[in-house]
Amino acid sequence: MSARLTGKPVLYVIAGALGAALLGAAAMGIFIASGRYDIAAMHPHTQPVRTILKFLQRRSIAFHARNLVAPRFDQPEVIQRGLALYREHCVSCHGAPGEGRQRVGVGLNPNPPPLEQAIERWSDAEIYWTTAFGLKMAGMPSFLLGRTPAEIWAIVAFVRQMNRLSPEEYRRMVSARANPSDTVRVQWIGKTRAEALARVPGDPARGKELLRTFGCRSCHLIPGVPGPGGNVGPPLTRWAERQFISGRLVNMPDALRTWILNPPAIDPHTAMPALGATVAQADDMVAYLYTLGARPRERQQKNRSR
Amino acid sequence: MTFSELAAIVLLLGLAGVGCSRSPAMEPDRNPQQGAILLSAHGCGSCHTIPGVSGASGTIGPPLAGYARRAYIAGKLPNQLDNLMRWIRDPQSIEPGTAMPNLPVNEAEARAMAVYLYTLR
Numbered sequence: 001m002s003a004r005l006t007g008k009p010v011l012y013v014i015a016g017a018l019g020a021a022l023l024g025a026a027a028m029g030i031f032i033a034s035g036r037y038d039i040a041a042m043h044p045h046t047q048p049v050r051t052i053l054k055f056l057q058r059r060s061i062a063f064h065a066r067n068l069v070a071p072r073f074d075q076p077e078v079i080q081r082g083l084a085l086y087r088e089h090c091v092s093c094h095g096a097p098g099e100g101r102q103r104v105g106v107g108l109n110p111n112p113p114p115l116e117q118a119i120e121r122w123s124d125a126e127i128y129w130t131t132a133f134g135l136k137m138a139g140m141p142s143f144l145l146g147r148t149p150a151e152i153w154a155i156v157a158f159v160r161q162m163n164r165l166s167p168e169e170y171r172r173m174v175s176a177r178a179n180p181s182d183t184v185r186v187q188w189i190g191k192t193r194a195e196a197l198a199r200v201p202g203d204p205a206r207g208k209e210l211l212r213t214f215g216c217r218s219c220h221l222i223p224g225v226p227g228p229g230g231n232v233g234p235p236l237t238r239w240a241e242r243q244f245i246s247g248r249l250v251n252m253p254d255a256l257r258t259w260i261l262n263p264p265a266i267d268p269h270t271a272m273p274a275l276g277a278t279v280a281q282a283d284d285m286v287a288y289l290y291t292l293g294a295r296p297r298e299r300q301q302k303n304r305s306r
Numbered sequence: 307m308t309f310s311e312l313a314a315i316v317l318l319l320g321l322a323g324v325g326c327s328r329s330p331a332m333e334p335d336r337n338p339q340q341g342a343i344l345l346s347a348h349g350c351g352s353c354h355t356i357p358g359v360s361g362a363s364g365t366i367g368p369p370l371a372g373y374a375r376r377a378y379i380a381g382k383l384p385n386q387l388d389n390l391m392r393w394i395r396d397p398q399s400i401e402p403g404t405a406m407p408n409l410p411v412n413e414a415e416a417r418a419m420a421v422y423l424y425t426l427r
Contacts, residue, residue: 044346044360098398100407101349111349114366167405221372231375234368238355241365246381247404270381293365 041109053110057135058303061122065129071150073157076188082158083173085151089143090115097244098167108139116243119163119194120296121303127156163192163296166250194296196252197240202280202287210285214275223292233272238293246270256289257282341422344415353406357426367406373423380404390423391416 031037045053073079086096093105093112105112118127132152134142144152165173169187176186208225211217217225219232242251246267249255258265260282263272277285294302342359345351351362355369376385380401383389392399394416397406411419 042347043343047360050361095407098403098405098407100409103410106349106410107347109347111346111352111361113352114364116366167403171403231372232377233381234376235371237369237371238365242368243366244405247367247401247406267381271378272381 041107045109057138061126061130062304064133065123065125068125068128070124070128070156071153073153074189075157078154078157079161079188080177081151082154082156082161083177085147085155086158087174090155093139097162097165097170099170110138112139115159116162116165117193117241117296119160119192120241120299123300124156124160127159128152131155160192161189163194164190164196164250164252166244166248168248191252192296193243193250193252194300196254197290197295198297200253200287200290202283202285204284204288204291207284207286207288210277210281211288214277214281214285216275216285219272222289224288236289236292239289240291240295241293241299246272253283253286253290256286260285338418338422338425341418341420344411345419345422348409348411348415348419350419356423359422370423371426373426375427380406387417387420387424390420394419 044050091099092102093108094115095101095105097116101112122130130140132142132144132149134140143155162170172184172186173188176182176184211222211225212227216222217227218229221230221235221237223237239251245251245255245259246263248267249259257279260275260277261279262274263270264274345356346360346362350356351359351364353364353366354362355364355371356362357371373385379385379389379393380397383393383400391413395411395413396408397404398408
C-alpha cells in the first residue's frame with residue numbers, strides 16, 4: 001500500500017499541482033501588468049476584496065492588541081484632554097455627533113467610520129492600537145508619532161464617551177472646553193449605551209403585544225409584529241443597534257421611554273404623536289424593541305468570534 | 307524571499323483576480339447605479355443600512371430600505387425629490403442639531419442619490 005503511494009502517480013499529481021500554481025501565478029502577474037485592476041478610491045471594492053480586507057484587518061488588530069492593558073482612564077480631566085486631541089486629530093475624517101467631516105476626510109476608501117459605536121465593535125486595547133499605530137492601506141495614520149501613549153489613551157477615553165453623546169451634549173462639551181468660564185453643565189463621564197443596554201427593564205412579551213395594540217405597526221415596520229402599512233416612519237429593524245432616536249437622543253432605555261411617552265416634547269415638529277401610554281407600558285415596549293438586533297456586548301462578542 | 311513575502315504576493319495576486327470591476331460611466335446621468343456609487347463614496351453607508359450599496363450596513367441612523375415608500379423625511383418633510391435633495395445636502399438647516407451632518411454633496415450628486423433611494427421599494 002505505502003509502496004504504491006510513493007510510486008509514480010503521486011509524483012504526477014504533485015507536479016501537476018505545482019504546474020497549475022505556477023500558471024495561476026503567471027496569469028495573475030500578467031493581469032496586474034495589464035493595469036486593468038481598478039484602483040480608484042471612488043469606486044467601491046468588489047465584495048470578495050472587501051471581505052478579505054476586513055477579515056485581515058480584524059485579525060491583525062486583534063492579534064497585535066492582545067497584550068495591551070488599558071490604564072485607568074475614566075477621569076474627567078483625561079476625557080477633556082481626549083476631546084481636545086480628538087478635535088485636533090480625528091474629527092476631520094471621522095466627524096462627531098452632528099459634526100461632519102472636513103474635505104480631507106471625504107472620498108477616502110475605506111471610508112473613515114463614525115466612532116460613536118466604536119466601543120460596541122472593538123475593545124479599548126484595539127482602539128488604542130489602531131489609533132497609535134494606524135492602518136496600512138487604509139489612510140489611517142499613526143498618531144503615536146509625536147505623541148505619548150497617555151495621550152493616545154486619552155483619545156480612547158473620549159471615544160468611549162462618544163458612545164453616549166447626543167449632538168447636543170457633544171456641542172456642550174466643545175463649548176465648555178473652549179470657554180471654561182461657561183456656565184453650561186457638562187457631564188464628562190456617563191453611562192455608555194454598552195452599559196445602559198446591559199440591563200433593560202420591562203417585559204418584552206407584553207411589549208410586543210402593546211406595540212400592536214397601540215398601532216405602532218401602522219407607521220413602523222417592526223420585526224415580529226405583523227400588520228399592514230408601516231411606511232410612514234423608519235423601520236425599527238435591529239433597533240438595539242441603532243445609535244440615535246430621531247437624530248437627537250442617544251438610543252438608551254431611559255431616552256427611548258421618554259420618546260415613546262411624548263415625542264413632540266423632544267422634537268416639536270415630528271410626525272410621531274404622543275400615544276398616551278403609561279410609563280410601565282412604555283417600558284414594556286422598550287424591552288421588546290431591544291430584543292431586535294444585537295446589543296452592544298453581544299455585538300462585540302460577535303465581532304470577536306469572527 | 308521569505309515566507310511572509312511569498313504569502314503577501316500570493317494574497318495580492320488573489321485580490322487582483324477578484325478586484326476587477328467595470329468603471330461606471332462618469333457623466334451625471336440619471337442611471338440609479340451612479341447614485342449607489344455616490345452613496346457609497348460619500349460614506350452614507352457608515353451610518354445607514356442601504357440595500358444594494360457596497361459596505362452600507364451602518365446602524366447610527368435609520369435603515370433606508372423601502373425608502374421610496376417612506377412618507378416622511380426626518381419625521382417632518384413629505385418624502386419628495388426636492389425635499390430629499392435638500393435634506394441630503396443640508397440636513398442642519400431643516401433639523402438644526404440633528405445627528406446627520408452636512409456633507410459636501412453637490413446638486414447633481416444629491417439628485418443621483420435620491421434617484422437611487424427611490425428605486426428601493
